[in-house]
Amino acid sequence: MGHLAVQLAKWRGARIVAVASGRHERLMQDLRADEFIDYATSSLDRLAGDVDIVLDTVGGAGSGRFIPILKRGGMLMPVYPLGFDGADDAEKAGITVSTTQVRSHGGQLAEAGRLLQDGTVRVVIDSLFPLADASRAHERAEKGGIQGKIVLTVE
Numbered sequence: 001m002g003h004l005a006v007q008l009a010k011w012r013g014a015r016i017v018a019v020a021s022g023r024h025e026r027l028m029q030d031l032r033a034d035e036f037i038d039y040a041t042s043s044l045d046r047l048a049g050d051v052d053i054v055l056d057t058v059g060g061a062g063s064g065r066f067i068p069i070l071k072r073g074g075m076l077m078p079v080y081p082l083g084f085d086g087a088d089d090a091e092k093a094g095i096t097v098s099t100t101q102v103r104s105h106g107g108q109l110a111e112a113g114r115l116l117q118d119g120t121v122r123v124v125i126d127s128l129f130p131l132a133d134a135s136r137a138h139e140r141a142e143k144g145g146i147q148g149k150i151v152l153t154v155e
Contacts, residue, residue, distance in 0.1 A: 001079060002057040003148055006031045007121045017047065027124065027147055044069050053077065061085055070095050124148030130155060 006016055010032050018024070018033035025036045037044065047069040054066040059078035064086030066076055072094035078084050081099040090097045115121040126148040129137040137150050 002055070003027065003031055003124050004121065005055050005057070006033055008115075011115065011120055017051070019044065021145070023145065024147060055079070059084065064089060067093055067095055126150050128153055 002018075002020070006018060006028065009016055016033040017035045017037060018028035018031075019037045019039050020028060021040055022038040025038065028036050037047075044065070045068075049069065049071055051066075051069045051074060052071055053075045054070060054077065056063045056066060056076065056078045057080075059080030059082070061083040063076060063078035063081070063084050067086055067089050070076060070093065073096075074094075075096045075098055076086075076090060077098050077100075081097075084097070087097060112121070116123070124147060126146045127137070127140055128151050129140070131152045131154050134152055137152055140146070140150055
């Protein structure tokens, strides 16, 4: 999901700071992120109070670590909000926390199709598994470090 969000935000003119493990740096550069931060070796401190929106595709309790880098009036969007306990801190900092999920919209889906077809947005495939091996796909997901999407194929 993060690789798609980077491309869509870039298409809409956003300045992108990608935060991920170092093994994802090359991909984020290929997707035109303006800056990359390896969370394992670098601090987010230099972004303090400078960010408008954070889309946290990891989510959970750790999403609160992004509150200090957001501007007052900014937005934190944890994709997986279970365990998030920073609502009080976000409110004090003037940060909106949104866990809104997607809704289908024909016009937006048509636009997404055009962006995929013309190459503006591309889907990165981490791995492919036949549907019969769905358990192996789950094992791959549990290992983590996924770069793109895990795809199940139907033969």
